Amino acid sequence: MHAFDQSTALERAAGEGADVRFTGAATPHFKNIIGPYGGWSAAILAKAMIEAAGPEMELVSITTDFLAGAREGPVTLDVVCDRGGKNTQFWHVDLTAAGDAGPSNRAMGILSRRRETVAWTEGERPEAPAPEDCVRADLPMAWSRTVEMRPTRSPPFAKGDGCTHSLAWIRLDPARPLDAVALVALADTPTPRLFHVIGEFDMVATVSMTVYLHASPEDYAAVGTDYMLIEAHAARGGRGFYDQHARIWSRDGRLLATTQQIVWYKTTIKE
Incomplete structure (x- = not known):
């Protein structure tokens, strides 16, 4: 299993x-x-x-x-x-x-019980190198052995001068066919946006996370065990909390899920 x-x-x-x-x-x-x-x-x-x-x-x-x-x-x-x-x-x-x-x-x-209706997608999957050309992130947490993450832009702990936008290819390891339960789990893969601001680890805690699932049975079948691209950013942080927003795309440009979080942190300005 x-x-x-x-x-x-x-x-x-x-x-x-x-x-x-x-x-x-x-x-x-x-x-x-x-x-x-x-x-x-x-x-x-x-x-x-x-x-x-x-x-x-x-x-x-x-x-x-x-x-x-x-x-x-x-x-x-x-x-x-x-x-x-x-x-x-x-x-x-x-x-x-x-x-x-x-x-x-x-x-x-x-x-x-979903039905066929008028459908649309706003925006397109960002351009990114193929996952096979990206290096897997080496993170110290046990979950990163089961969740594979290959950053293509702004790897973990890369200080971005206030820009928190990142891209990474993700999938379960070993490869497992995608379903709704796995998609929910993978929505939490972006490393904390705070790390991109300060360029190092500090204590954070997600307080609440919402995932909206857009994938159809056909989308899950099309993805199978392939990588997906997750793009993430934070709009604003301050006074102990920041938001995080992310979108998960299939390799062929299907928008599979959108997600947002509110995250607690205590990092203060260093003198």
């Missing part, structure tokens, strides 16, 4: 329909500096909603709040449908680590 599937595996513990409990585990594969990699948390929360909603419903968006870093080991996911119409459902889920009194992470998600 792929390490990503092992780390997001769920077992139904109780409930059916609109109120379900799953069990899973926070594994070492996605360990970050403090607790698990945020993309893992969002992915396992997304998977819980997708499995509870059933195969006819597709994940449209998920907002994950990172209340604390989940401890390694068993976790419980409590999933509730707040409102379910014919074509659109609203869900929320809490992830609680064993021994904790309250949730470490929580998410709200929208799932839909």
Whole structure:
């Protein structure tokens, strides 16, 4: 079993329909500096909603709040449908680590029975060297062994004189066919924008991340196990928080997902 599937595996513990409990585990594969990699948390929360909603419903968006870093080991996911119409459902889920009194992470998600409509994409995939011509980033976190990142512009810790725009090719390692759960996880791959401003590591924490999924079943099939290009930037940082915005493109120019975060930091001006 792929390490990503092992780390997001769920077992139904109780409930059916609109109120379900799953069990899973926070594994070492996605360990970050403090607790698990945020993309893992969002992915396992997304998977819980997708499995509870059933195969006819597709994940449209998920907002994950990172209340604390989940401890390694068993976790419980409590999933509730707040409102379910014919074509659109609203869900929320809490992830609680064993021994904790309250949730470490929580998410709200929208799932839909999607239909064919007028479609468009604004903008184009940025120009970038082929992933095969780019060097893989060597990061100290465990999750970077399972998530492959090949920067093409502004590598991690490259000070950009206030510009935080970066490009990188991404995919799971070993290669795994793309699906909605993996796409949610990969949305958290850009290194913190603060590092591009100060040119070094400092403590940050994502407070909340929203992912909007645009990919169709045909898009997932077309990408398969190939690399995707993620472009990211921050509009403004200050007074302890900055925003981060990103778009994920297929190699052939399909816009697969857009995402945004609000991130806490404490870096001050050095004298």
